[in-house]
Amino acid sequence: MSSADFFSLKGKTAVVTGGGQGIGEAISRRLAAAGAKVAIFDLSLENAQRVASEIQGIAVTGDITNPGDVEKAVETIQSVCGSLDIIVNNAGITGKAGKTWEVERETMVKVLDVNVVGPFLLCKMALPGMIKREYGRIVNIASVAGKEGNPTMGPYSASKAAIIALTKSMAKEVVGMGDITINAISPAVIHTPILDGLPQATVEYMVSRIPMGRTGKPEEVAALVHFLVSSEASFTTAQCYDISGGRSTY
Numbered sequence: 001m002s003s004a005d006f007f008s009l010k011g012k013t014a015v016v017t018g019g020g021q022g023i024g025e026a027i028s029r030r031l032a033a034a035g036a037k038v039a040i041f042d043l044s045l046e047n048a049q050r051v052a053s054e055i056q057g058i059a060v061t062g063d064i065t066n067p068g069d070v071e072k073a074v075e076t077i078q079s080v081c082g083s084l085d086i087i088v089n090n091a092g093i094t095g096k097a098g099k100t101w102e103v104e105r106e107t108m109v110k111v112l113d114v115n116v117v118g119p120f121l122l123c124k125m126a127l128p129g130m131i132k133r134e135y136g137r138i139v140n141i142a143s144v145a146g147k148e149g150n151p152t153m154g155p156y157s158a159s160k161a162a163i164i165a166l167t168k169s170m171a172k173e174v175v176g177m178g179d180i181t182i183n184a185i186s187p188a189v190i191h192t193p194i195l196d197g198l199p200q201a202t203v204e205y206m207v208s209r210i211p212m213g214r215t216g217k218p219e220e221v222a223a224l225v226h227f228l229v230s231s232e233a234s235f236t237t238a239q240c241y242d243i244s245g246g247r248s249t250y
Contacts, residue, residue: 007230010035013081014229015073017064017122018091020047022192023141026218027088027225029055034226036086039077043091064091064118074125084126086229087138089119089163094194097152097202108155115159116166123170123182134178137229140167141221142184144244152202160186164240171238181237183228188244191215212245 014031018024020042032038032055041060042048048059060076062069077084095111096103119140130136145153146160164184171182189195189206195215207215224243227233242248 007226007232008035009086009226009230012085013037013039013077013083014086014088015039015041015060015077015084015122015126016088016090017041017118018043019088020044020051022194023187023190023218023221024088024090025051026222027090028057030219030222030226031086031088031229032057034230037081039073039081041073041091064122065113067121070118070121071125074122074129078129083133084129085133085136087122087126087136088225088229089122089138089140091118092141092159093156094153094198095155097199099152100154103154108158111155111159112162115156116162119163120166127170127174127180130180131174131177134180136174136178136180137233138167138170138180138182139225139228140164140182140184142167142186142240144186144188144242144248147186147240147248150202150206152199167240168238175237179231179234181228181233183233183237184240185221185224185228186240186242186244186248187216187221188242188247189215190218190221192218210245210247214245216243216245 014036016028019028019040028038038057040048040052045061052059060073092115095107142164143160145157149157167184174180
């Protein structure tokens with residue numbers, strides 16, 4: 001293998017949920033630059049089409065929490081591209097910030113639905129194909145909040161802890177079924193539009209916990225995802241990798 005082939009994704013098809021903006025867009029662009037055919041699965045058809053047109057990918061719209069939408073997306077991608085080799089479960093919401101006794105039940109249910117049930121559905125429907133082909137890469141985007149818990153973000157923190165555990169569970173289920181790996185990454189606060197929906201005090205608290213003293217960049221997250229979905233990461237599974245500027249040290 002020449003150096004030009006390191007981490008190449010040529011011949012692979014990837015789907016990135018929430019790939020029409022923020023971290024998801026950065027991941028989509030990075031994987032496409034590495035040679036993958038990328039499907040942008042986004043609730044916003046406009047965002048999905050914009051990114052897809054710029055990276056010669058395909059746009060798939062739908063609600064990640066709707067089993068029918070997820071099944072249709074998987075079928076469409078496999079029909080158009082021939083296979084689905086890589087999944088990046090990036091779509092997520094923070095929910096309304098507030099102390100536990102102030103948070104409505106509906107907020108907890110919605111956050112868990114998007115951040116946990118959605119990734120579960122996509123993996124459930126795509127894994128049989130990966131097992132049949134004996135190849136697959138899945139990366140679930142968690143958060144340091146899932147390890148440490150962020151005050152006033154109970155539902156979000158709980159959902160990210162859940163996705164870390166789900167990642168480890170699924171990864172151990174497919175061991176021995178071919179070259180299939182499933183990992184998670186846990187970013188600290190990343191500079192994306194999602195921050196605009198949070199109280200400034202919450203953002204300042206999160207940044208204050210980062211030894212590097214800054215927010216992360218979407219491109220930095222994309223670089224870590226790129227490694228984990230590459231064929232080189234064949235002995236790496238059931239792990240949660242921090243990208244936190246030093247916040248998490250375990």
